[in-house]
Amino acid sequence: MMVVLRPLAWMNTHVLRLGRRLGAVALALMVIVILTQVFCRYVLNNALAWPDEAARFLMLWLVAFMAPSAMRWGGFVAIDTLPNMLSRVPGLVLHLVLLCCALMVLLIALQHGYAHTFGFGGRFDSSSLRVPLEWFGGEGFKIKLRYMYGALLFCVAMLFVVTVELILRTFMTLISPATELPDTDEFAVAMGAGD
Template sequence: MAILLGILRPLQALLDHVLRLGRALAIVAIALMVACILLQVFMRYVLNNALPWPEEAARFLMLWMTGLIAPSAYRRGGFVAIDMLAAFLPRGLGAALSLALLLLSGAVLVLGLQLGLKHVTSGWLFASSSLRVPMEWIGMKGFKIKLAWMYLSLYTGMILLLAVNVELVLRSLIAMLGHENRLRPMMDAELRVE
């Protein structure tokens, strides 16, 4: 039991802080995404002169928002779940089923992590069609943003989702062993979706 708690406590503390930062950055990303979309609507329908970059910038920000907020949603139980069967089973059997589903989710996340890494590494070969960093104002040549920066958002999300999955597996194991009272509440537990 001490080993499980020894692994869980630092992981939980790290995730408390990393996910809080992720939520804050996701809020900034969605605000910037809305600003890009509103700018494009204004330019297209009011000034009749659409810009080439806001749609791709909004997509870029949406991907980062998703990669940063999804782990918090997973941790809080905010994903769609069919948990009627586990609720009808006896407590121990329901907990075992939940643990098995967490382990299956972990396997899928590991596969997603491997595929995501391949996608990110190939993304350095290609640049965005319209997103570029203008450096001319400081006397340097501007450059287009590599697609890997976009793909990195989902890879980051997969890493964080896998870390949350490990935390949930550890919490589930500790609870199954009858030591639920030794579990420290998660920082964002008050926002938990039921």
């Protein structure tokens, strides 16, 4: 089982590290877009059409990039009274059952994410977001909604992969508590060294 867990953990560490960097960029851009809208609306008295949708677009991708790391580190809101009251083995079994339930939900969410991204709704253009290639002598175009919906698909796919890793980690802890598991990169982020 460690033959599968080690490369999966290595891949997740590197993909999630890149995701956190991209998430930080998305957050910075979102702040710039919102401040631009505030300036134009209240100082220039001329509200722009695109910043609201651009901020939503960036927020969706911010969540898509950051949520898998939160899942891997146990950063989601959880009611853990019962698992903490149980002894080690029953607590791990309960954790394993809950992770398997989450995996089934994510499998269904993957199907929905794919259908939204590549289905009928993804073919439509954004109402206000466009790439202004006219500035460079080209022809501008509106951004397809599939790039917004793609955040859902990416997020759920990464949550699925992280959940598989967590299931393997929990199973290894259950059957062989002395086994040293691969690092989750959490300490490096807390200390500022990993990113």
